[in-house]
Amino acid sequence: MELEHLGGGGVKTERGVGRLYKIALAMCVCLCAALLLGLILGSILSKLDRTVNPCEDFYTFSCGGWLKENPIPEDSSSHGIYPWLRQHVDIKLKTELLEAPSHAKELEAVTKAKILYRSCMNETIANYIQWRTVFSKITTLSRRFLYRYLDFARQVISGTTSLTPRWDKCVNYVENSLVYATGRLFVDAHFQEDKKHMMEELIEGIRWAFIDMLEKENDWMDEQTKQRAVEKAHAVLAKVGYPEFILNDTYLSEDIKELFQLEFNEKDYYGNVMQTLKMIAKSDVSWLRKSVPRTWFTNPTTVNAFYSSSTNQIFPAGELQKPFFWGKEYPSLSYGAIGVIVGHELTHGFDNNRKYDKNGNLDQWWSESSVTAFNEKTQCMIDQYNDYYWEEAGLNVRGKRTLAENIADNGGVREAFRAYRRWVDNSRGGVEEPLLPGVDLNNNQLFFLSYAHVRCNSYRPEAAREQIQSGAHSPPKYVIGAMSNYEEFRKTFNCPQSSVMNRGAQSCRVW
Structure with a gap:
């Protein structure tokens, strides 16, 4: 109507078009933001089981709703x-x-x-x-x-x-x-090019976090070995998105x-x-x-991540999409999902793959005292996971078989959370991200939920037994292992000392 009224008046017409363009653009931005918010709310809230205490069983609290609504397909x-x-x-x-x-x-x-x-x-x-x-x-x-x-x-x-x-x-x-x-x-x-740049920034934050913890909190590794570990972490190449x-x-x-x-x-x-x-x-x-x-050995479509010991590289391949990667809108969700995955793969360079140096060559660069201390630290984790019983399989987790993956899970969640808190300090001056409307969860809680959500999974009994007997990973429900060891999780959800998710003095930590 405004354009009809303006008629052929050149300047007024241009102003009218410009005004309408700005209004339309603002409406599109608001609509896109609303759609994204709806997607996030659906992705988070629909997965939860609010009847479960997160300090007693964080996996079921995080994934219970998803498990009820997503039965295993007949062909899987x-x-x-x-x-x-x-x-x-x-x-x-x-x-x-x-x-x-x-x-x-x-x-x-x-x-x-x-x-x-x-x-x-x-x-x-x-x-x-x-x-x-x-x-x-x-x-x-x-x-x-x-x-x-x-x-x-x-x-x-x-x-x-x-x-x-x-x-x-x-x-x-x-x-x-x-x-x-x-x-x-x-x-x-x-593929969107800006995703690649955002991921590269996230990866550098994870690398910083690993090195920061190594230099400030590691009290069991001698200085010479620690320095070589820092060099190896700096040398890790990350192949993002596609070559x-x-x-x-x-x-x-x-x-x-x-x-x-x-x-x-x-x-x-x-x-x-x-x-x-x-x-x-x-x-x-x-x-x-x-x-x-x-060089590359994975397809950009691969929904997985890898660490290559012989080349000292990590490949967070086709996971640059929701619910793993949320772009710049909600960093707490991205750091909790793909951030932990990146930390997991980086940490793989320091589990069984510690025998490879920064160039990917097989080389015993650890001192004997550091190897001994490492074995003592990992025994705690072996014992912890041996105690987990998986009902679907009717078997206990094999702590020694799954050790490398458990070390990586525990290290990855620590590195990603530290990197996220650094992002808040550096990018927002320490001011927390705005809370999601309609969600009674703070951003630290969303970080841990995002970590658990991408691991929601259900198994048939036959597949569960096969996983226990020959798989390298602990069952998905035992994401609780890494979080029950982590003091920041306990603080975030106010878990009392008597709760399952607060191992307190029994907590295991390698990196």
Whole structure:
């Protein structure tokens, strides 16, 4: 109406348009903020079980609501936030990228990935050779074979009652086989550059926290070994998001020469698989007797994080999305989720991987006295986790088997919380972040909830027993182990000395 009234008056019209633009922009900002707030409130409050005392069972308090509303899918042996996000990424790859029509200007690497996917979706595959070959590749075969495998898996391995959708298997196979081609597809469509910069800042905060605790609070390591530990922490490389070369068309078109020797056929998936395996094997053999490059070995779509001892690198890969990474709006949630993950991976450089030096070389750089003290510290943690009984498995946690992961969990949560408090001091002058409206939780409490929330997970009994007997990680519910050892958690939730989440003088700490 205002524009009609202004008519053809040039300056007035421009002012009217400018005023409307500002109003529209303000409305968009408010709407986006409201949507984000709604997402956060739903993500936090829906997971909680308020009937549980957080000082008695913080895992059930944090995840009880999620566990009730998210039963394990019939085609899965367990279900949690990691698998949920993994499938979210897979669906994007499937519907928006791999199933999209090819076009003339498309990179050949991308075209090959689409052909491999389409051939995988063709279920008419026959004439398989020997049993061992068939069984080792059984997930690439027809449904007749897959149902036989399902019978075996249901009775022996995982307790699943239906098959994983074929598209999901196909997406995962293409991702794992043609890493950079699918990575390029995903980065072009979904990655935001500012996330990478924010993550790099967060990682530097975690590194600072580890070194700060090492220098100020570590009383069991001699000075020479401590100094070399500081040097190793400084030398850790963090590969964030994706490698720069993945955006280089020349690299993808020329340097991955083995890929272009493949002749994929949409009607011969098994043949395509054999070609791909041969290509990967040749690539692996080509690295024999060569120095290990400090380069990428994960796909940007990977929903996981890694520490590489031989290159002294951490890879917080495809986790730069909610509920792991919340951007600049709510740092307490980001530090509690992906911040702890980064700290966890950094700490891996100082558990069993302590035998590798800052350059990734196998080298006993620890003094004998520091090794002895380390073993004494870790025995406390072994005993602590041995006492945890997992009902789903009917077994106790194996403290020695899971030691490295437990050390990393305990170190990671300390490092991330210290880094978050430093961020509050440096970025906000010590003034706390605004509280979330409608949430009766302060930001320190949100930090610990965010840490627990990304570990919400449920298991079938068969999968739980398998996890205890052969897994390297403690069950997700024993995130309580790290928090019950941590004095800042006890302060944040006012846990009395008699509570389960306050181990007091029995608390275990390595880093």
